[in-house]
Each structure stands twice: as C-alpha cells, then as structure tokens.
Amino acid sequence: MALKTSKEYLESVKKLAPRVYCGGKWVKGLLxxxxxxxxxxxxxxxxxxxxxxxxKDIMVATSHLTGEPINRNLNVARNIHDLDMxxxxxxxxxxxxxxxxxxxxxxxxxxxxxxxxxxxxxxxKTKYNERFNKWLAFAQANDLAVSGAxxxxxxxxxxxxxxxxxxxxxxxxxxxxxxxxxxxxxKVSQSGAIGSHETLVLPGGALREGEEAFALSFAVQxxxxxxxxxxxxxxxxxxxxxxxEEAEIGNPVFGxxxxxxxxxxxxxxxxxxxxxxxxxxxxxxLVSRFxxxxxxxxxGACKVGFADLIIGGTVLAAExxxxxxxxxxxxKIIDMxxxxxxxxxxxxxAAMRGREEPxxxxxxxxxxxxxxxxxxxxxxxxxxxxxxxGDIGGGLVVTMPRLKDLEDPEVGPMLKxxxxxxxxxDKRLKVAKFLQHWTSGLHGTGTWHGAGAPQxxxxxxxxxxxxxxxxxxxxxxxxxxxx
Amino acid sequence: xxxxxxxxGGTFASFTYSCLDKKAIPGxxxxxxIAEAKLTEGGMLLVLSGKxxxxxxxxxxxxxxENIGAFPGIGAEAKYIxxxxxxE
Numbered sequence: 103m104a105l106k107t108s109k110e111y112l113e114s115v116k117k118l119a120p121r122v123y124c125g126g127k128w129v130k131g132l133l134x135x136x137x138x139x140x141x142x143x144x145x146x147x148x149x150x151x152x153x154x155x156x157x158k159d160i161m162v163a164t165s166h167l168t169g170e171p172i173n174r175n176l177n178v179a180r181n182i183h184d185l186d187m188x189x190x191x192x193x194x195x196x197x198x199x200x201x202x203x204x205x206x207x208x209x210x211x212x213x214x215x216x217x218x219x220x221x222x223x224x225x226x227k228t229k230y231n232e233r234f235n236k237w238l239a240f241a242q243a244n245d246l247a248v249s250g251a252x253x254x255x256x257x258x259x260x261x262x263x264x265x266x267x268x269x270x271x272x273x274x275x276x277x278x279x280x281x282x283x284x285x286x287x288x289k290v291s292q293s294g295a296i297g298s299h300e301t302l303v304l305p306g307g308a309l310r311e312g313e314e315a316f317a318l319s320f321a322v323q324x325x326x327x328x329x330x331x332x333x334x335x336x337x338x339x340x341x342x343x344x345x346x347e348e349a350e351i352g353n354p355v356f357g358x359x360x361x362x363x364x365x366x367x368x369x370x371x372x373x374x375x376x377x378x379x380x381x382x383x384x385x386x387x388l389v390s391r392f393x394x395x396x397x398x399x400x401x402g403a404c405k406v407g408f409a410d411l412i413i414g415g416t417v418l419a420a421e422x423x424x425x426x427x428x429x430x431x432x433x434k435i436i437d438m439x440x441x442x443x444x445x446x447x448x449x450x451x452a453a454m455r456g457r458e459e460p461x462x463x464x465x466x467x468x469x470x471x472x473x474x475x476x477x478x479x480x481x482x483x484x485x486x487x488x489x490x491x492g493d494i495g496g497g498l499v500v501t502m503p504r505l506k507d508l509e510d511p512e513v514g515p516m517l518k519x520x521x522x523x524x525x526x527x528d529k530r531l532k533v534a535k536f537l538q539h540w541t542s543g544l545h546g547t548g549t550w551h552g553a554g555a556p557q558x559x560x561x562x563x564x565x566x567x568x569x570x571x572x573x574x575x576x577x578x579x580x581x582x583x584x585x
Numbered sequence: 586x587x588x589x590x591x592x593x594g595g596t597f598a599s600f601t602y603s604c605l606d607k608k609a610i611p612g613x614x615x616x617x618x619i620a621e622a623k624l625t626e627g628g629m630l631l632v633l634s635g636k637x638x639x640x641x642x643x644x645x646x647x648x649x650x651e652n653i654g655a656f657p658g659i660g661a662e663a664k665y666i667x668x669x670x671x672x673e
Contacts, residue, residue, distance in 0.1 A: 117651040119613065324652070325652025373595060
C-alpha cells in the first residue's frame with residue numbers, strides 16, 4: 103500500500119492511543135474528543151486530496167527510493183517541479199481545511215534530514231542517510247502521517263541548553279544503549295502529532311561543541327510509552343466543547359490549529375530511527391534547511407491559502423451587507439489580494455530558484471531569500487488582511503449572537519429582523535462567524551510565529567542579501583569612484 | 586495466539602523497552618496491565634494481568650503494535666516471537 107485512503111487513515115487512528123491531555127481530562131479515543139477529532143478530520147481530508155484525480159499532480163509524487171506513487175507529504179524534492187508542487191500542496195491543503203496540514207512540518211523536516219544526513223555521511227562516513235532512507239521507505243510504504251517537532255521549551259533564553267536549571271527544557275540524551283537511545287525533554291507548539299503515526303524530532307537550533315547531549319534528531323512513534331501530549335486550550339477549544347452543533351463554529355469540521363506540548367519522559371528511540379547523534383556542527387544547517395523549506399511553504403503558500411479563505415469570506419460579507427460596489431471596500435479587498443499574492447509569488451520564486459543542496463545529494467531545497475521574503479511579507483500582510491476583513495465584515499464579526507439563536511422561537515424572529523440586509527440574517531451571521539474565526543482567533547499570532555518569528559527572517563535576509571553589490575551598482579550609476 | 590506484524594528495524598527493541606523498562610504496553614496507559622515480561626531466546630514472554638480471551642489478547646497486541654509502528658504482515662520468517670498469555 104503506497105497511498106492510504108482517508109478511511110484507512112481513520113481506521114488506523116482508532117487504534118492509535120497516544121497519551122493525550124486536553125482541557126482538564128485525558129483523551130480516550132482521538133475521535134471521541136471534539137477537539138482532537140477536528141485535528142484528525144483535517145488529516146483525513148489531506149489523505150482524501152491525494153485520492154482525488156483532480157489534485158494528483160499536486161498531492162502524489164514518485165518515491166525516489168522505490169519508484170512507487172507516494173503522498174507528496176512524504177516526498178523528498180528531487181527537482182524544481184517537486185518544489186513547485188510542494189508549495190502548491192501547501193496552498194491547496196490550507197484552502198481545503200482552513201487549518202494546518204498536520205503533515206507539513208514533517209514533510210519539510212524529512213527534506214532537511216535527507217539533505218543533511220547525506221552530507222554527514224559524506225563528511226563523517228556515518229550511515230545516517232542509509233538509516234534515514236530505510237525509515238522513509240517504511241513511512242512511504244505505509245503512507246504514515248508524519249508530523250514534526252522543532253521548538254524546544256527553551257527555558258531561560260539567556261542561557262545555553264546545558265546551562266538551564268531545568269535540563270528538560272531541551273530534548274536531551276539520558277542513556278546510550280546498544281539498541282538505541284533514551285531521551286527526555288519538552289517540545290512546544292507542536293502541530294498535529296496527536297493524530298499522526300510518527301513525529302520527526304529535530305534540534306531547535308544551532309548547537310556548539312560541548313552540547314552533544316542536545317544534538318539529536320530522530321523519528322518517534324507517537325504511541326511510544328513515556329510520551330505525553332498536553333493540548334493547547336483556549337476560548338475556541340471551550341467553544342467547540344460547549345457547542346451543541348459544530349455548524350455553529352467558524353471552521354466547523356477542521357477547527358483551529360491544534361498544537362500540543364510534547365513531554366518526553368525517558369522515551370526509547372531505537373538506533374534505526376536516530377538520524378543525528380551528537381554531531382553539533384550539523385544541527386544549525388539541519389534546522390536552517392528545515393526553515394528554508396518551511397518558510398516557502400508555510401509563509402508563501404499555506405498562509406496564502408488561509409488568506410484566500412478570508413478574502414472569500416470578506417467578499418461574501420460585503421455582498422450580504424450590500425456594500426460590495428463601494429469603491430473603498432473594493433480597494434481594501436484588492437489590497438488583501440495584493441498582500442497574499444505577493445507572498446505566493448515569493449513562494450513560487452523560491453521553488454523556481456531552488457537548487458540541489460548539497461551538490462550531489464539529489465535533494466532540492468528552495469531559494470532561501472525568496473522563502474524568507476515570503477514569510478516576512480505574510481507575517482505583516484496577514485495582520486493587514488485580518489484588519490480589512492474585520493473592517494469590511496463590520497462590528498458584527500465580534501458582536502454577533504449565537505448562530506443557533508436564530509432558531510429560537512422567541513428571539514429568532516427578532517434576530518432575523520435585526521440582521522437581514524442584502525442577504526438573510528442566517529447567511530450574514532454565518533459569514534460573520536467565519537470571519538470571527540479568522541480575525542479574532544489564533545491566526546494572527548500563529549502566522550507571525552509559524553516557521554519562525556519575523557526577526558529570524560530579517561536576520562536571514564540581512565545575511566543573504568549582498569548589500570555590497572547593491573552599493574557598488576549604485577556608486578557606478580552615480581559615477582562615484584570605488585575607494 | 587498467532588499473529589504476524591512487520592515494522593522497521595528496532596521495533597522489537599522499542600516494544601521490549603516499553604514492557605521491561607517502562608512496564609507499559611504501547612497504547613495502554615493504565616498501570617498493572619503487565620503481570621510478567623521477560624526476554625526469551627529469540628523473543629519475549631509477556632503475561633498480561635486479569636483473565637483475557639485469545640481475542641482480547643489479540644486486540645491488545647494489535648493496538649500495541651500499531652502504536653509502536655508495526656502493522657499486520659505476512660510473508661517473511663518471524664525474526665522475534667512474542668508469547669502473550671493471560672495471567673488467569
């Protein structure tokens with residue numbers, strides 16, 4: 103089996119029993135809990151897309167290891183076309199589920215591992231790439247949902263990992279055994295591991311000599327004993343738990359982005375799943391290659407898919423209110439499109455200017471400058487897009503009554519009278535609720551920090567930009583002599 | 586009980602670590618499920634607490650292996666044999 107159907111994925115989830123804590127209780131059955139189910143249903147929808155002939159080019163790739171068709175979420179990009187389809191997948195999945203493709207971080211992590219393990223084997227004569235490819239072939243053959251965990255809890259930011267009072271703020275080695283390693287520590291803001299089969303764990307950043315115990319990368323089975331997931335919990339979580347019908351929620355089936363804090367309490371990882379062990383020198387490039395891929399996909403495509411949904415909702419809101427022909431409304435909507443498409447253009451450029459890295463590895467990674475520009479642009483642009491959606495959607499976006507109250511025999515008629523405009527009240531309220539989900543929820547800060555906070559993109563852009571060349575060309579045009 | 590599962594190399598090591606060191610079966614979080622666990626020549630003996638039918642034992646192992654990344658599979662000669670029994 104190279105491609106799982108959504109039904110097969112859901113069947114496999116019924117057997118998955120990771121130790122998940124959500125909103126004050128332990129989850130017994132991911133599909134029985136309203137919050138965890140939304141995450142699982144989003145993953146199922148991603149499996150569905152790969153079954154749809156219309157999206158085959160985007161969602162299905164050919165394994166370079168076996169020649170078999172595989173889900174693109176498990177593909178290592180081998181050329182420009184792969185990179186382009188990868189970013190198109192990020193766009194399509196976001197447009198489809200309006201939340202994370204929870205296999206996205208895993209996909210970018212495995213591309214970084216394919217590149218970096220190859221490089222380590224070349225330089226150090228290790229066998230990491232061979233080991234990684236065996237794991238990848240296994241994941242591809244079983245079409246596993248693989249998520250990624252990157253961000254450590256980090257503790258006191260002034261201190262290095264080994265200086266922390268609490269060593270568990272970073273994933274670290276506890277024991278080296280003949281058959282594997284035992285690790286402990288905490289990863290935070292992890293998207294979708296709860297409903298995935300495996301998670302790829304990468305170091306959270308560059309490490310120095312002496313920090314070997316923290317230089318670890320591995321794949322962990324999500325049901326491994328010792329691993330606990332503590333889910334995020336917020337007003338939208340409470341709303342989902344409290345609602346009588348999911349239709350009342352802004353994104354009814356797939357919900358908000360579901361993340362968890364992953365606590366590793368002496369978790370065993372067999373050597374076959376360990377892809378970096380103590381090689382501090384390679385941690386920085388492993389993470390930066392992940393970021394390179396993820397900034398193109400998360401920044402320049404995923405969030406553009408979200409923006410498409412917000413723009414769609416905003417245009418509907420304008421039509422339903424009867425202001426869609428008003429010039430300043432139209433101008434604001436065009437601004438929303440400009441902001442999102444600029445990021446998408448950067449993602450396409452990042453793919454088109456991608457290149458093999460390192461040379462000889464066969465692994466293609468996007469152009470770093472365009473990828474960082476995509477992410478930085480959308481980080482700022484998304485707030486503008488949300489602002490315009492709130493502006494055009496009106497105060498109703500945050501002052502609306504409960505959708506279900508429209509059905510109440512006493513207040514329903516009052517609400518229908520109050521909120522009918524160029525469209526009936528139920529349509530206006532439905533779209534207001536949709537825009538509430540986007541503008542008053544998690545997405546602003548999520549987009550800001552996802553794939554790294556903007557300051558990291560500014561740093562990368564400053565490193566990647568040849569300012570001397572720009573100064574030189576300016577001087578030449580001015581007729582200013584070189585000193 | 587009979588059943589074949591296939592997983593990536595190291596899956597058996599993950600399973601034995603869970604049972605022997607963590608005293609836990611993957612996918613099951615209640616304490617005391619394992620009455621006895623020990624390595625044997627070419628495999629492992631696992632005795633589960635309580636009285637369980639063969640069907641129940643099979644269901645438990647299905648879940649345990651799925652959670653550790655092994656799936657039902659036939660064809661190859663078994664590399665490890667796990668003898669699963671009910672205590673009563």
